[in-house]
Amino acid sequence: MVADSSFAKQYCQLCAEVCEWCASQCEEHKNKHCKLCAESCRRCMEECKKIAAA
Template sequence: MHQMSPEMQSCIDECLRCHSTCLSMAMNHCLEAGGQHVEPEHFRLMIACAEICQTSANFMLIGTDLHKRTCAICAEVCEECARSCEQVGDMQECVDACRRCAESCRKMAA
């Protein structure tokens, strides 16, 4: 098994937390709130964010150096998702999770 740094373990945790937050907020909060929360661009972005977060975590868990690429994309998607959630409003939990994940992924991508 590959040796995992504390920074990588922390990034995996942030990615999994963000995956869970985006997915559950999209499927529960957004679907119930309606309106801007379910506009296709916003809703797709939340699902895309959940997916890339899970993929990035998986790449780090597998132990491939390709995680640097997935983490770079993950940071971008998380930032975009955070901005979208901030704009829609009433989604601070998602904004915070996305920003933490983006910061952690940027470090892993470097």
């Protein structure tokens, strides 16, 4: 992204999809660290979606 790659938006879209998948997997567990991971993944997903849509 620093190099203004023509693939930056595609990379961010893929990252958003991976984060969404990870969050859904972590949400299936009751452990606190899994819930924290899911929250973190959701925040990352939202930011990546913003960049991908820009």
